Amino acid sequence: MRVDVERLARASVKRLASYKFHLVHAIQAGQALRSIEKRRGKLAPHVCRQIESYARDVFGDAVYAPWLRVYAALNGAFKEGWIPDNYYGAVVVPRTKGSYGKISSLKSASWLIFGDESFPDIGYLANGLFYTTQNTVISGVELQRTLFRETDRIAFKRDASAQGKGVFIFDRKSFDPNFIQSIGNGVFQTFVRQHELFDRFTPDSVATLRFTTVVEPSGVISLRACFLRLGRAGETHIQSGSEVCIAVNRSTGELDPVGYLNDWTDVREHPDSKAKFSGVILPAFDSCVRKVLQLHGKVPFIGCIGWDVAVDMHEGVKVLEWNAEHNDVKFGEATQGPCFGDLGWEHLRSGRGLAPHARLA
Template identity: 60%
Template sequence: MKTIGRRKFHWEHALQAKKILRVLENTYGKADPMNLRLADTYARDVFGDAVYSPWLRAYTAFNRKFKEGWIPDNFYGTVVVPSMKGWHGKISNLKTVSQLIFGSETFPDIAYFANGLFFSAHKVAIPQAHVEGFVFQNADRIVYKLDGSARGSGIYIFDRKTFDPEAIRSYGNGVIQTYIEQHRVFSEFTSNSVATLRFTTVVDDAGDISVRSCFLRLGRAEHTHVTAEDEVCVPVDLLKGELRREGYLDNWLAVDAHPDSGCSFEGVKIPAFWKCVATVLELHGKIPFARCVGWDLTVDVDENVKVMEWNAEHNDVKFSEATQGPCFSDLKWERLKASFA
């Protein structure tokens, strides 16, 4: 990462972290100054630079105490990602390669648009005149996702009446997926958008793969899909496969029920949870050279696991670290700073 780009990256992360810290303190009271000083000292002594302090401060205010072993999200982005993933992590930005890599029916991919051509999931070219008939032969609605789409942007939903191949051409390269009819457990929270489970898996130095965190991402009533700007995130207990008591808004303020439906979170069991765990572990085994991956998946009405996308680049660890962390302390990522900071 170039020096100017790195500075801008740290500056943007500092703004995010400080905004969250301010909201938390305005709502729940000031964080203990001693704990904040511990965060500052840890940033300098362990990570080698005060630029990593803002996220540690935000984690501290959220938990009302400081915990050793936390990974600042900007340290993850500037140090861990290039070291533990490199160019292999960037592959996940290309929606068209998922089936090439994984060859898994868990991906709801129907077709792709890339470099001026439509292709089936088996990479057979589809004439544009036949695209509509092909993608709707077994689906009433489809989702188009652009390469590199993230945080709920670059996502378009079509039915037969609204589908337009020329519109897809204008958007750019991406994947056409079947619109998933989600499990009733998720629909009770919100029926307008498909809820997603975000699993984070890692490969340790011995080559063993494990799940480090999981949370449920829920959309709001006025949206057709989950967006980062107003999603509700609920941590999942990895031992029980059920939701914890509180979920969190985009500013990390706690709620014990979905703001629109009023459905409570505590104790709700994730359908097919252990099947989800087995799926992400199996898939990560096919790309172990990307050492940390975020998987967005859901469970459909028939309890089939559907992997909607995967992120092997900067897959955002801050929410997991704040709510379930330290998630990665045994991996000794902080030692990477000497070579990559």
């Protein structure tokens, strides 16, 4: 019998990639769980058994149990309907977005797709050429005049930048077109002067609201989660390794009294400024919600999108970024979820679990 070596090789590579993907998530979830249990106590054995059974019965494999344990530990109980972050990445993302989700990693595409003034884009670098938002090619000298015409500070974000990496802040003196070209493709944005409320928490970097919107089976687009991301003292922009996250009430725009550090340590105030979260209602929240729902309506073929939105000093809505690939759902699920229980995502799986050697839970 003839052996298709190429097909076997592709299958092996795919299995290895799947194993690595779930291993990384198991490690991250394990670290989070240990941090939470150190302060809140161990999950009860019967809850662990319930989670293990649920992961196998609903999602097809116990490899999806680690994030469910994290959610349960933070809430003190297990809730049906939670979506594990690795199930979201492995099953939901490819089935509800396909290749369309990759568009968001190309920063110069945002203006072409949305054409919306809420994006603070003022120029692009693509394949060695500088462009205006009207797709006019300009020189490095013209670029500098264009970028600093109405601002003295700009941000540059590389394509596919994430977790605060690939973000650079420049002023007139530090800006160097040659250096920019060495970085690679990306977008130039006006540096947002944030609303004074956010300066109470962190004046050094721009606070952002992370909105998660979905397309429901009926075609209606709805908001499913929201949290505030704050940087730390001395940082020019938010970085995932040090950020402070606080859940936001989706109806009122009010901050939850408790926020979380990167290691899931709970805090009731910003660790640097000592500004408390309790009782804070965010400015222009309803305007932010309307804007992300409107924008998602322009790309309804992408099932779920994460939006990073800032509010400027005049309460203007500024969409700094959108993530249509594996946007973070674990924080929303842990603090506000189940957020997606009515969407039928648990039925997207093929019904076949991972190979025995790939089981990590």
